[in-house]
Amino acid sequence: MPRYAAEVAYVGASFAGFQAQPNRPSVQGVLEAALEALSGSPVRCHGAGRTDAGVHARGQVVHFDLPRPWDPFRLRGAMAAHLPPSVEILQVAQVPDSFHARFDALWREYRFFLWNQAACVPHLRPFVWWVKSPLDWTLVQHLLPSLRGRHDFGAFCRSVDRPEDSWRTLLHVSCRRRGPFIRFRFRGDGFLTNMVRILVGTLEGVARGGMEPEAFLNLLEGGCRSEAGRTAPPQGLFFWRVGYAPSPWATPSSFHDRVQ
Amino acid sequence: MPRYAAEVAYVGASFAGFQAQPNRPSVQGVLEAALEALSGSPVRCHGAGRTDAGVHARGQVVHFDLPRPWDPFRLRGAMAAHLPPSVEILQVAQVPDSFHARFDALWREYRFFLWNQAACVPHLRPFVWWVKSPLDWTLVQHLLPSLRGRHDFGAFCRSVDRPEDSWRTLLHVSCRRRGPFIRFRFRGDGFLTNMVRILVGTLEGVARGGMEPEAFLNLLEGGCRSEAGRTAPPQGLFFWRVGYAPSPWATPSSFHDRVQ
Incomplete structure (x- = not known):
């Protein structure tokens, strides 16, 4: 068949x-x-x-x-x-x-969209996490490079689903801000349950001043779910792309990469 | 008050x-x-x-x-x-x-979004005109500069609403293509009923090969609604911005200009 x-x-x-x-x-x-x-x-x-x-x-x-x-x-x-x-x-x-x-799958890429302003255009609401109070995103920008590479992400996994081996490798992590619109990209060899949503929820806690950057960095060396922040809501998260070698697709890059 | x-x-x-x-x-x-x-x-x-x-x-x-x-x-x-x-x-x-x-209002700006591909991501469908068959947008690109300036747009107005004076001035017209995603911008001193939707519907007819570019240009010197193309569907059209002098807003440009 x-x-x-x-x-x-x-x-x-x-x-x-x-x-x-x-x-x-x-x-x-x-x-x-x-x-x-x-x-x-x-x-x-x-x-x-x-x-x-x-x-x-x-x-x-x-x-x-x-x-x-x-x-x-x-x-x-x-x-x-x-x-x-x-x-x-x-x-x-x-x-x-x-x-x-x-x-x-060699890697998977997730994107997470967040809107940080008191007002949010209604067309975007089903596709973003709308955070109304102002946050300090420069703190998050400084932390992101530390996320790259191989870490124990056990603290960023729903407790009941935590596997024996909670080490994963993030190949690419970025956070781009254009006005109130914030786009996270996470590309990795594998993701734990809720990993991206807990990472974003915890980074939002840092940006809000509710968590020290050092505490966040310590969590990358292993920790408990309870030490990380809240789970960001699902509607901001997109399963964006999967990488294979060779690619199954006829065109070298799928069309939607050109319109991101 | x-x-x-x-x-x-x-x-x-x-x-x-x-x-x-x-x-x-x-x-x-x-x-x-x-x-x-x-x-x-x-x-x-x-x-x-x-x-x-x-x-x-x-x-x-x-x-x-x-x-x-x-x-x-x-x-x-x-x-x-x-x-x-x-x-x-x-x-x-x-x-x-x-x-x-x-x-x-000194000017109003409308934007119209069109998706030209057999497949369309479901998140965009409520906000675009989805045209599945391939169109020749280079023809449209060549026509757009002719739309700028003062013209008799009577052919691009719903018949029953056509005013005595159907001359309007378009200050800015553009069409940008990124892969299958096509964005029209129309900024003008005034718009007739359905004007943007009939303009886009007629330009789509040109791109489809159903209308000669010369016939389109002739319509800018006056014509009947029946000589223009179909009315593009409403969900692709956005009333984007209104210009005033002085601007009523505290910030020089409203925030959503930064996230277009």
Whole structure:
């Protein structure tokens, strides 16, 4: 059976998360229903990463096997036609039978958007964490380079999900500010449960003056969840992109990188 | 009675337009209800321009008189607290009694966003005109400079609303493309009903090959609505900004210019 990879974007508010759950809307659920409608038999769909309820995706990647071959361009359109408006298939490619969306991922990139001003344009509200009181982002800028590299991120993981090995490597971390709009980028080899949201929530605590920068740096050498800050709300978080070698996509960079 | 100006952003899909209408949700209606709740008596609210059902605003300006003086910063917060999440007050200023949001406007700026690709990320769909088939935007780029200046835009006006004098001056017109994302800017001394939407709809016809560039240029010297193209859908249009001299706002440029 030929195997395909698809790049998927979705609005987090429409789903109880990526993973299929009984009686609750999930991205995996609507994708598998669309693929079953196309192929006439149940199709299992594997994602590069799970996203929680309310978390958006701009570049989630899934793979699946179909009983008969499809032209990837036609398959993209056919899948899109069977999906609700809150989900879109950005591109589809045929991949080797050994390709696995999750295990073959070299890195994942998340972005987090925050709006820091008393007023927020209503069009942006579903896609940002709106923090009304003024924060000191220069403190955060100074801390960010320390996040790069290999650290014990155990303090930045939901307690019940903390694995034995909580060391992860962040390849790229940045925070860009344009007026009240703040964009975080986190690219890493792997992420713990809620890691980006707890990192952003804790950095917001530093910017608010509720945590000393030194205390934040100490947490990167291991710590408890209770020592970190709050979990930032899901609607600011986007699962942005997944890196593979070789890339499954025909074009060297997917189109949405050009419009960021 | 002291007079105030407010800069207002709203999501067009939530309203039957700016103007108050019986038994239908309008931006003017919710603004006047909020002001009445604050002041205890009916308050009339005048907008710089009407927007049709489904059209967004990022910088609509309104003025109104209140029975007692307010600190503008507190007034902004109090108004925002009485409004639904689809409307936001970006800034408030006290203005001279002679200030009129509509008659004092030197220029108005509209922006129109278009997405030209088979796939469209779902987060953008409520804010763009999604055109799936490939278009030739270089033709449009060549035409745009001709739009600047004073022209008879009668062909780009909804027939029933066409005024005796359909000459208007466009001070700035541009079209920027980043991948599939196309942004139009139109700044002018005045706009006819549906003018921006008919201009964009007609330019899309040129880009599609359905209209010769020469035919488009001829329409700028006067013509009938039936000679122009279709009316682009409302959800791509944003009423972006209004220019006054002197500006009513304390800061030289409103904050959302910095985050465009």
